Amino acid sequence: MIVRALLTAVAFVALATNCAVAQTAKAAVKNADGATVGSIDLTQVSDGVLVKLAVKGLPPGEHAFHVHAVGKCEPPFTTAGGHFNPGNKKHGMMSTEGHHAGDMPNLIVPASGEVAVEVVNTGVTLEKGKPNSLYKPEGTAFVIHAAADDYKTDPTGNAGGRIACAVVE
Template identity: 50%
Template structure:
C-alpha cells in the first residue's frame, strides 16, 4: 500500500508539468494569438493604406478641361494637390462630393458633400465639418490657381472609392465655412470624378 501511494505520487509529480502546461496562462495566450491570426486572415482588408492615390480631371460646364486634382493617402490623412486654369478670378469653394458623376452643365449628379459621418457643413460649425469640406481657392486674375491641402478629418482615398465614388466640385462663390449644407457657395462651375 505504501509503495502504491509512492508510485502514484511519483507519477503525478512527473505528469504535473505536462498537465500544467496545458492550462497555464501562456498556453491560453498562445491559443488566443493563434485565433487572432486566423481572424485577421478572414477579416476584411484594412481600408486605409499609405501610398494609395487617386485623381480627378475637372471640366467646366461646357466640357472644357480646367485642370487636375490628385489625392495621396499618408499615415495621417490625405494630401490633396491641384492645378486649375480658366476659372473666374476671385475666391471659390472647392469640395469633395458624394457621387462620382459629373453631368454638365450644373453637375447636380455629383450629389451633396462627401459626408459619411453625417455632420453639418463647415469648419466653423460646432456640428461640422463634412469630410469633403476643403479650404477656399483664391484664383488669380489670369484664371489660374495652384493649391495644396491636407485633409485629416476622416477623409481617406479608400473612402472616396466606395460603390458610388466621389467627385471634386468647384463652386461659383466662396464657402463661408458655416452655412449648412454647402457654405452658401453658389452654383457648381467645374467638376471631376475621382478615380484610381
C-alpha cells in the same frame, strides 16, 4: 553560391514587402463645357489625403472647393450630389459640431484664372472599404463652386452654383 543567391532573393522579397507604396488617385477637372481645365492628384498620407489641385480658366475670386458624394460630373454638376458627409455632420469648417468630410478651404483664384494648391483633407481616405473612403460604390467627385464657402451655413455654405467638377478615378 546557390545558398547566397537564395538568401539574397529572400532578403529582396522581405525588403519589397516592407516597402509601403502610397495609395494614389487622379481626377480630371472639367468645366461646364466639358473641357478639361485642370487636374487633381491625390495621395494617401498618414493623417488623410493630400489633394494637389492645378486648374486654369476659372473666374478670379474666392471659390468653394468640396468633395461631393457621387462620382458623376454632368453639367451643371448637380449629379455630383451633396457634400461627402459619411459622419453625418453639419456643414462648415467653423461648425461647433464638426464639419463634413467634404469641406475644404476656399480657393483664391488670381486674375490669371490659374491656381495650384495643396491641402490635406483629414476627413477622407483612399483606403477602400472605409466609411470615409473616396472609393465608395457611387464614387466621389471634387466640385469648385461659383462663390466662396462661408464655412458655416448648412448644408452648402452658400457656395452658389457649380463651375467645375472632377470624378475621383
